[in-house]
Amino acid sequence: MTTGARELLETMRARADIDPLANPFVAAVVEGRAPVASVAAFAAEERHIIPSDRRSFLLLAARAEEPVAVEFFTTLAQGENLVLPMVSALAAGAGMAGPALAAYEPQAGCQAYPGYVAWLALNADPAGAALALVANFAAWGGYCAALAGALRERYGFDDTSCAFLDFFATPAPGLAEQAVRAAQEALDAGRPLTHARRYARLLHDVETTFWHTLAAVAH
Structure with missing residues (x-):
């Protein structure tokens, strides 16, 4: 029996770790063990990731064959803006103000994630890439929610400081459904999305590397 897009997404999600406290960096922040400098490093790494991901999403939108996939990736790019x-x-x-933020040197372990997203933008079937991306969204949203709560409770961060985390803590409605529709249209058109599970696995692995790299800063 041919696997449908929704079933394919569920198999991808099953592999993703969605327990925030299994993430060593998130656990350190939640428990108050992480130095505030590691939180600054998290923000500084994201400052490099966001523009890269935005360009990758726009390229995926340009390459996509399904209109719903174009809409999906365009929405992601707008979110990065x-x-x-x-x-x-x-x-x-x-505690990392403008000049220090601009001078921050990113770490390879954190930048492996946007590097792989850029690879997807150049090489992957956009419909399969859309499924792979949304497969990790639940975990990412859970991590952001846990970090936002802990930074307020244990570190005294205010709403302005936590706005980035709050944005991702609640997934945008309809994104997963858009990805499923795009993938189903690709499958119906005869494109088997053979490598979609591989895309999801490698995305999960490079995101895990991101968090473990930050966890090393937190010690």
Whole structure:
């Protein structure tokens, strides 16, 4: 029996770890063990990731064959535009002001994620990439929600400082459904999306590397 897009997405999600406290960086922040400098590093890494992901999403939109996939990736790119200014506020809340933020040197372990998203933009079937991306959204949203709560409770961050995390803590309605529709249209058109599970697995792995790299800063 041919696997449908929704079933394919569920198999991808099953592999993703959605327990925030299994994430070593999130756990350190939730428990108050992480130095505030590691939170600043998180914000500084995101400052490099966001523009890269925005360009990748726009390229995926340009390459996509299904109109719903074009809409999906365009929405993601617009979201990156919205959150980029919020990163500076998060960094400032962690004591990293403008010049220090601009001078920050990103770490390879954190930048592996946008590097792989850029690879997807150049090489992947956009419909399969859309499924892979939404497969990790629940975990990412859970991590952001946990971080936002802990930074307020344990570190005294205000709403402005936590706006970046709050944005992702509640997934945008309809994104997963758009990805499923795009993938189903691709499957119905005879494109088997053979590598979609691989895309999801590697995205999960490079995101895990991102968090473990930050966890090393938190010690």
